[in-house]
Amino acid sequence: MHLNRYISFWAQRLDGRPAVVFGDESISWAEFERASASLAAALEQSGLKPGDRFGCLLNNCIEWCVAFAASIRLGAVFVPLNPMFGAFELRQIFDDADCAAVLSCPSHIGKLDAAYAQEGAPEVPRLYLFGGRRRPSVAYAEIIAQARPWRDRRFADGDLLIICYTSGTTGVPKGVMLSHRAVETAALGIVLSCGLRGGEERLLILAPLAFTGGVISNLCLLILIGGTGWLERGVDPERALKLLVDQRISSMGGVPALWERVAGAPGFEAADISSLKMAVTGGAPVPRALLDAYIAKGVAIRQQYGFTEGCGGVATYDAEGAVANPEGCGFPLPAMDLEIRDDSGARLAAGQVGEIFARGEQLMSGYWRKPDETAAAMADGWYATGDLGTYAEDGALKVVDRKKCMLISGGVNIYPAEVERALHQIEGVRECVVFGLESAKWGQKVAAIVHAPGCEGAAIMSAARALLGSYKAPKHLVLSPDPLPKTASNKIARTGLVELFDALATGAGATIVPAH
Numbered sequence: 001m002h003l004n005r006y007i008s009f010w011a012q013r014l015d016g017r018p019a020v021v022f023g024d025e026s027i028s029w030a031e032f033e034r035a036s037a038s039l040a041a042a043l044e045q046s047g048l049k050p051g052d053r054f055g056c057l058l059n060n061c062i063e064w065c066v067a068f069a070a071s072i073r074l075g076a077v078f079v080p081l082n083p084m085f086g087a088f089e090l091r092q093i094f095d096d097a098d099c100a101a102v103l104s105c106p107s108h109i110g111k112l113d114a115a116y117a118q119e120g121a122p123e124v125p126r127l128y129l130f131g132g133r134r135r136p137s138v139a140y141a142e143i144i145a146q147a148r149p150w151r152d153r154r155f156a157d158g159d160l161l162i163i164c165y166t167s168g169t170t171g172v173p174k175g176v177m178l179s180h181r182a183v184e185t186a187a188l189g190i191v192l193s194c195g196l197r198g199g200e201e202r203l204l205i206l207a208p209l210a211f212t213g214g215v216i217s218n219l220c221l222l223i224l225i226g227g228t229g230w231l232e233r234g235v236d237p238e239r240a241l242k243l244l245v246d247q248r249i250s251s252m253g254g255v256p257a258l259w260e261r262v263a264g265a266p267g268f269e270a271a272d273i274s275s276l277k278m279a280v281t282g283g284a285p286v287p288r289a290l291l292d293a294y295i296a297k298g299v300a301i302r303q304q305y306g307f308t309e310g311c312g313g314v315a316t317y318d319a320e321g322a323v324a325n326p327e328g329c330g331f332p333l334p335a336m337d338l339e340i341r342d343d344s345g346a347r348l349a350a351g352q353v354g355e356i357f358a359r360g361e362q363l364m365s366g367y368w369r370k371p372d373e374t375a376a377a378m379a380d381g382w383y384a385t386g387d388l389g390t391y392a393e394d395g396a397l398k399v400v401d402r403k404k405c406m407l408i409s410g411g412v413n414i415y416p417a418e419v420e421r422a423l424h425q426i427e428g429v430r431e432c433v434v435f436g437l438e439s440a441k442w443g444q445k446v447a448a449i450v451h452a453p454g455c456e457g458a459a460i461m462s463a464a465r466a467l468l469g470s471y472k473a474p475k476h477l478v479l480s481p482d483p484l485p486k487t488a489s490n491k492i493a494r495t496g497l498v499e500l501f502d503a504l505a506t507g508a509g510a511t512i513v514p515a516h
Helices: 003-014 029-045 062-074 087-097 140-145 180-194 212-225 237-246 256-263 288-295 319-324 371-377 416-423 457-468 497-506
Strands: 018-022 025-028 053-057 077-080 101-104 128-130 137-139 160-167 173-179 202-205 228-231 251-253 278-281 301-307 312-316 336-341 354-360 382-391 397-402 407-409 412-414 431-439 443-451 476-479 511-514
Touching: 003 029, 003 062, 003 180, 003 212, 018 029, 018 062, 025 029, 025 062, 029 062, 029 128, 029 140, 053 062, 053 087, 062 077, 062 212, 087 160, 087 173, 087 416, 087 457, 128 140, 137 140, 160 180, 160 212, 173 180, 180 212, 180 278, 180 312, 202 212, 202 237, 212 228, 212 251, 212 312, 237 256, 256 278, 256 288, 288 301, 288 319, 301 319, 301 382, 312 336, 336 382, 407 431, 407 443, 412 416, 416 431, 416 443, 416 457, 431 497, 443 457, 443 497, 457 476, 476 497
Parallel strands: 018 228, 053 077, 053 101, 077 160, 202 228, 202 251, 251 278, 278 301, 443 476
Antiparallel strands: 018 025, 101 128, 128 137, 160 173, 301 312, 336 354, 354 382, 382 397, 407 412, 431 443, 476 511
């Protein structure tokens, strides 16, 4: 059974119970089933076929969830397009995916192509189904208002469900192809490992749905397990705490910084959040003090290890293990195998550090239209994660460091090469290097050293934010009056970047531009 079957299953059994609550809006399971059927039928009538790519460029909203469900039911391949991205990155992804239709609104679609924007379309939160560069758009509300007959399709296990874009070490976006079987297997693994009960769980979804953690680890889990999901526009710690208490939330995930912000919200000490039986984090170690603050309230935060190529989480602890070993990531989910190997490919014993390799039903089918990169990442069914880890004596996994050249800010992977490519699009930038500075709040923050004679730092920063969006653009940028240091092979040296940054920031004639 694939995820499309669960939608009808829960519509029959939960009927009028809310499937998704978004602010003052909500949609019942029965309404969710009808709306997604209507949109699936409209997509099919417009010419979209199983296997075609269907994009969604929206912030978190109920319509996003309906679009995803409709795509599943039709057999299209869903492509989340992150509205946080700037035009530079969005256009790369959109061109690569070759979407046959996009659900968006005028204010977002203009980032992709001005041809999509309707003449005179009001800048109000109306949603449109855009059917290609030369085809007219249709109002989403008009589509959903019509009850259209629909019969769910049947798919092979290996048929693609979604393409989630990530960036490789080269900075070029890569589409991770995830099949129906892989996504369902990942969701079932979480259900089994965390003891979730069908039709009863209450999920708080704070992550952007455009991220793998939002759509796969939260929305897909909700579709499979039933219950109700409280979907939020963003992270408001006080509101999150109120929802945890008032709605008796049983499942929530987020990076450690998010859990810290909730713990710092007024009223946390007196709040009853004991209903929270699945509290999951990842992207950074859980501080012992933070873990203890939640343990005192009857909640064990589980650290999870995962990656987009494995549908999100691939290993986690049970509640007891999370408390006993806060630095560990637990054991593989039922469908996954993990190995620690040295550079020669030999398996390492417990306590030895090496690269983490993964195999199992949750793994991607490959990178979209990138056979060479797929072959480089996969060998004999094993995926080379690029992460360094070790096993404890009991077999539990501990992630030690990142082998790939990337930084992690707020739990989100950011690749320096991707940011550098965007910076090089800015007029006057001759050289640049991007790296991470330590941040107590986010773990790391993006910093850049730029050689751009005659340019103003503020103008470069502004252009970078337009190209990349605020979360990937450098938070701190310093201008170098001289060309950047080189290695013997004439590449920009990546050693001593923090020291160079500090020297340039404090030296005479240097200009430092902080984030706004």
